[in-house]
Every structure is written in C-alpha cells, then in structure tokens.
Amino acid sequence: xxxxxxxxxxxxxxxxxxxxxxxxxxxxxxxxxxxxxxxxxxxxxxxxxxxxxxxxxxxxxxxxxxxxxxxxxxxxxxxxxxxxxxxxxxxxxxxxxxxxxxxxxxxxxxxxxxxxxxxxxxxxxxxxxxxxxxxxxxxxxxxxxxxxxxxxxxxxxxxxxxxxxxxxxxxxxxxxxxxxxxxxxxxxxxxxxxxxxxxxxxxxxxxxxxxxxxxxxxxxxxxxxxxxxxxxxxxxxxxxxxxxxxxx
Amino acid sequence: xxxxxxxxxxxxxxxxxxxxxxxxxxxxxxxxxxxxxxxxxxxxxxxxxxxxxxxxxxxxxxxxxxxxxxxxxxxxxxxxxxxxxxxxxxxxxxxxxxxxxxxxxxxxxxxxxxxxxxxxxxxxxxxxxxxxxxxxxxxxxxxxxxxxxxxxxxxxxxxxxxxxxxxxxxxxxxxxxxxxxxxxxxxxxxxxxxxxxxxxxxxxxxxxxxxxxxxxxxxxxxxxxxxxxxxxxxxxxxxx
Numbered sequence: 001x002x003x004x005x006x007x008x009x010x011x012x013x014x015x016x017x018x019x020x021x022x023x024x025x026x027x028x029x030x031x032x033x034x035x036x037x038x039x040x041x042x043x044x045x046x047x048x049x050x051x052x053x054x055x056x057x058x059x060x061x062x063x064x065x066x067x068x069x070x071x072x073x074x075x076x077x078x079x080x081x082x083x084x085x086x087x088x089x090x091x092x093x094x095x096x097x098x099x100x101x102x103x104x105x106x107x108x109x110x111x112x113x114x115x116x117x118x119x120x121x122x123x124x125x126x127x128x129x130x131x132x133x134x135x136x137x138x139x140x141x142x143x144x145x146x147x148x149x150x151x152x153x154x155x156x157x158x159x160x161x162x163x164x165x166x167x168x169x170x171x172x173x174x175x176x177x178x179x180x181x182x183x184x185x186x187x188x189x190x191x192x193x194x195x196x197x198x199x200x201x202x203x204x205x206x207x208x209x210x211x212x213x214x215x216x217x218x219x220x221x222x223x224x225x226x227x228x229x230x231x232x233x234x235x236x237x238x239x240x241x242x243x244x245x246x247x248x
Numbered sequence: 249x250x251x252x253x254x255x256x257x258x259x260x261x262x263x264x265x266x267x268x269x270x271x272x273x274x275x276x277x278x279x280x281x282x283x284x285x286x287x288x289x290x291x292x293x294x295x296x297x298x299x300x301x302x303x304x305x306x307x308x309x310x311x312x313x314x315x316x317x318x319x320x321x322x323x324x325x326x327x328x329x330x331x332x333x334x335x336x337x338x339x340x341x342x343x344x345x346x347x348x349x350x351x352x353x354x355x356x357x358x359x360x361x362x363x364x365x366x367x368x369x370x371x372x373x374x375x376x377x378x379x380x381x382x383x384x385x386x387x388x389x390x391x392x393x394x395x396x397x398x399x400x401x402x403x404x405x406x407x408x409x410x411x412x413x414x415x416x417x418x419x420x421x422x423x424x425x426x427x428x429x430x431x432x433x434x435x436x437x438x439x440x441x442x443x444x445x446x447x448x449x450x451x452x453x454x455x456x457x458x459x460x461x462x463x464x465x466x467x468x469x470x471x472x473x474x475x476x477x478x479x480x481x482x483x484x485x486x487x488x
Contacts, residue, residue: 048366049366050365072370075366075368078366080363082362082363084362085360086358086359086361086363087359087360088306088360091306094280094282095282098282098302099302099303099306100363102298102302102369103299103302103367103368103374104368104369105297105368108298112278112280112281113274113277115277116274116280117273117277128276144363
C-alpha cells in the first residue's frame, strides 16, 4: 500500500478540518470528492508532507513522514499540485519544471529529458520557452501538472487539477492520469463528479472532515437507487444521495 | 519481388523500431536544454546539490541588477566619506544588506511556498543558503567600500555586527509578514532608529557602529531574530 492512514485529524485553531480519516490505497487513480470545505485539501496537504497531522498515523510509500530522512525519501518520489499554484512570473515553462525537478533531487543527467517529457505530456511543447506571466490560467495549471509528474512519481497528489482546463484538455489530462495510475498511486481531489467517473477506479467522498463513502464510482452511482437525490448524471445523484444521508 | 515488397512496406509504415514520440522528446530535451553558467556550476559543486545551486542563482537580491545597484550606493558612500570624513559606508552597509536579505527568499515571500514545502531539498535549507550568500556578498562589498573610503580599520569592521542584527530583523519580519517590502521597511527603520539614538545620546552619528558596548546586544538581537525565523518556518505541528 502506498498510502496508509489511520484516524488522522488536523485542527486549525478550534476548527477540525480533518476528523478521524482512515484509508489505504495502492496503485490506481483514486478520486477524493466532496463539497467545498469538506477537508479534501487539508488531507492532501498532509499526504504531501506540507503540514503534519494533529493526531493519527500516516505512512506514505512505506515510510514515516515524521522522520526527516524518510520524509526526504518520500518527497523524492512524490508529485504534488497544490490548489493554488504559486509561480515565478519571470521563469519560462521549462525553467519552472526544471527548477522543481532539481529540488526533487532528480539525477542531473536525467533532468532535461524528464522535463521535455513532462512538458510534452501536458501539451505545452509550443509554449516551452514562454514566460509564465504570459500564460493563461489553464496553461499555468498544466505547468503545475508537468512539475508534479516530472519525476515519474510513485505517489501523485493533485488538488483540483482540472480547474481552468477546457473540455479537450480535461480529456487529455484524464488519459495522463490513467497512464500514471497503472504504476503509481494517483489521488485526485475535486468537486467535479464527472472527472471521477471518467478517470478513477475508486472514490472516497468527504464531508465535514470525514469520509462518508468509500468504493467504486459504480457503487456510488448505485447509492441513488430508490432515492429522490438531485443531479443531472447518475454519479451526481449518487453523490447527492450519500451527502444527504450523511447529513441527516 | 520479395525485396520490393519489403521496401514498399517500409515506406508505407516506416521502420517498426522508430518511436517518433521518443525522438521528438529527445529533440525537445536538447533544444530546450538550459546550460548552467559558471557560477551555478561552481555553486552546484560546492553545495553538492544542483537544486540548491539553481535556487541560489535565482535569488532576487543576487541578480546582476541588484548587485550593481548595491555597488553604486556604496560607491556614493565612499565618495561622501572621503569628502566629509564621516564614515557613511558604515552607516549605509547594514541598511542595504537588510534590504537584500528581505528579498533573498523568505518562505512567506516565496510565491510557490506550498510547492517548495513538499520538495526533497527543504525550503529552510534554501533559505539558509540564500541568506548566507546575500549576507556574505554584502559584507564583502561593504568591506571593500570601507577600505576604499580610507576609514579607520575599527570603523571598517565595526558595522559587521550591527549588520547581522539588522539583517536578522529584516528576515524575521519578511518571514512573519509574508512580505519582502515589510522586511525592508523594518530593517531600514530599525537601523535608522539605532543610528539616531546613537546621535541623541552621544552627539555622534557613528556611535551605532563605533561603540563596542553595543556588540553583545546586537548579537543577542540577531540570535532572537534567527530563532523567530526558525520558529516561523518550522513544519506546523498540532494546532495553530
């Protein structure tokens, strides 16, 4: 298992953003669904080793992120796209991806080819030498995805990766996720149900800091059977049904 | 005939072992490749980390424009010192260094701070290397300017300790306020207050850099600021 979490909590002051989450997952694309403020981003940030949990146990890639050396080993094999990607406006696309490849301690001899591969995979070959300040929001999102996959991560964490992408780019991104998910664990946090249906083999639904559903997209869809849950698509109705049940 | 057929098959479908995507990636890797300059290669060799070296050469206050501006200000200080006999270089150097340190990095100032916080080369290590390099460069430029101004040796070296304290203040404020400009303001204002207080008590502008009684307070202050930076850049534990 690449991700093993038990009874994980994270508090910010008096607010419990994550309240006793347990989950295990291996290779494949895993969707993390939930409304705004459900705790998805906080959970992802803990898995990215950006913030530690307030309590509970977390092991990533078989290692303990609380230990400095093991955390460093995890980070070498980690890809992370934050919800708000900060960037350096004066860097070009290639410079930005290369910078983070170097900070991930990739072998210097492999960096150039890995950067070119990542930039092509997200369809930014034509913009490789463009300054980041000249790119659109969707392009910047793809730059963020390129830096996340540049080291061929074994654990890829993407927070709202399709935000700002047009339909064609979203389809292309889902193909990349499925490809990476064949050998790595990909966890995608999103509030767009159709992304989960198209790309994820398993899905968890979070609400108020807790996981209220864990299963396959088909199982989530089936939860709407016999209910009057709202939604335009079957998966959306399953999502609404589970949320309504959790809040009742 | 058999040879003709094989030839035709090759023309129609191409040799089976050529992966054009792979070839294109190889071309892209060569075309887009950035060739590190000598300072970056040297830094990479010294620090044993290409990532740290890249972070160092992209530090805003180590870029050529900033270094040239620093040099020009210190040269003006040299000329003023020679004209008036007052060691202006000693008064300018700490304030300039404080501005440079505030723009060195700062986890709060870095726009990609969250991404940087998930990297194998830690953001604290990047901060340490960048701040040390900026401080070292400013100290070297200041000492060269101090020597050229003809000031007494005690004055030439006297500002190094207060500069440490002022830089510590600028870095701490920039980190806590998440703003390099706030760090610059704090550093420069702190130094101005110190200089003016020196004048008020002794009637001499240069008391802040020539009075050896202040050495320990300066060092203690710098230590406190370093502790604040360490605390503010720690991985947040538990509640906050």
